[in-house]
Amino acid sequence: MSDLLSALLLGILEGLTEFLPVSSTGHLLIAEHWLGRRSDFFNIVIQAGAILATTLVLRKRLWFMATHLHERDNRDYVAKLAVAFLVTALVGLPVRLAGWELPETIVPVAWALVIGGVWMIVAESWASRLPPRDEVTWKVAIAVGLAQVVAGVFPGTSRSASAIFIAMLLGLSRRSAAAEFVFLVGIPTMFAASAYAFLELVRHGGIGNENWLDVGVAFAAAVVTGFAVVKWLLGYIKTHRFTAFAVYRIVLGVALLLWLPAA
Structure with missing residues (x-):
């Protein structure tokens, strides 16, 4: 397979999985087994x-x-978005600097997929018993910020899944409202994380002989695919549960654990 086609597929995969509750980190890690490791x-x-x-x-x-x-x-909603972001930044940065993170290898990611899938089914069942609400409380804002940190420590957990379901369990029980809040928090959070990682690479000379055509194609693929997926997901969850994503996670995680001994 050509490097350009590999870059295109990785870009598409990132766009498909970044905001779906299935773990983009886990999928990219799996894909790189066949498509080759790419630079940070x-x-x-x-x-x-x-x-x-x-x-x-x-x-x-x-x-x-x-x-x-x-x-x-x-103004109150924006303030709660800011609090969720600040909680992630103030707790997540020390955690990152301390190196508290599981390795991005297949085994822990596979287990995170399975456990996360079970958690999604149980959490949505509990949340469905709550009265439908779309009000974001300060408790929800803080919890969403902490959930993003947890997802960063455990690759394969899925930032969107952990944050959406903790929000639903704490009172933001309407799926679409929980997802929108989490996605909005995710914009500054993930841009800040990407900027921090980029500056770290620059500081340590980690930007070397990049194939800029590959990078450009992958970036464009991630934008186009991500746009379609997020737009579809926000409509889908208004009338559907997250069960299909949970089952997919469990099946994929189990398949990886069974495949590992023969890999």
């Missing part, structure tokens, strides 16, 4: 492409929030 810079760029796609999908919501700060409810 390459992975940062395609992740930025997926985040850009989410920004484009939610552009009207973002514009409304920016231009209606005089409205109390909107």
Whole structure:
């Protein structure tokens, strides 16, 4: 397989999985087994492409929030987004600097996929018993911030899955409202994480002989695919549960654990 085609497939995969509750890290790790390991810079760029796609999908919501700060409810919502982001940054940065993170290898990722899938089924069942609410409380904002840190420590957990379901369990029981809040928090969170990783690479001379055509193609693929996926998902969860994603995670995780001894 050519390097260009490999880059295209990795970009598509990142766009497909970054905001679905199935773990983009786990899928890229698996894909690299066949498509080859890419540089950290390459992975940062395609992740930025997926985040850009989410920004484009939610552009009207973002514009409304920016231009209606005089409205109390909107100002309160923006403040809670800021708190969730700050919690992630203030807790996540020391955790990252301390090196508290499981290795990005197949075994822990496979277990995270299985455990996360079971957790999604149980959590959604509990949340369905709560009255439907779309109000974001301060407790939800703080919990979403912490959930993003947990997902960063355990590759394969899925940032969106952990944050969405903790929000639902703490009272933001309407799926679409929980997903929108998590996606909005994810925009500054993931852009900041990508920028930090990029600066670290620059500081340590980690940007070397990149194939810029491959990087550009992968970035474009992540943007286009991510846009389509996020737009579809926000519509899908208004009338569907997350069960299909949970089952997919469990099946994939079990398949990886069974495949490992023969790999």
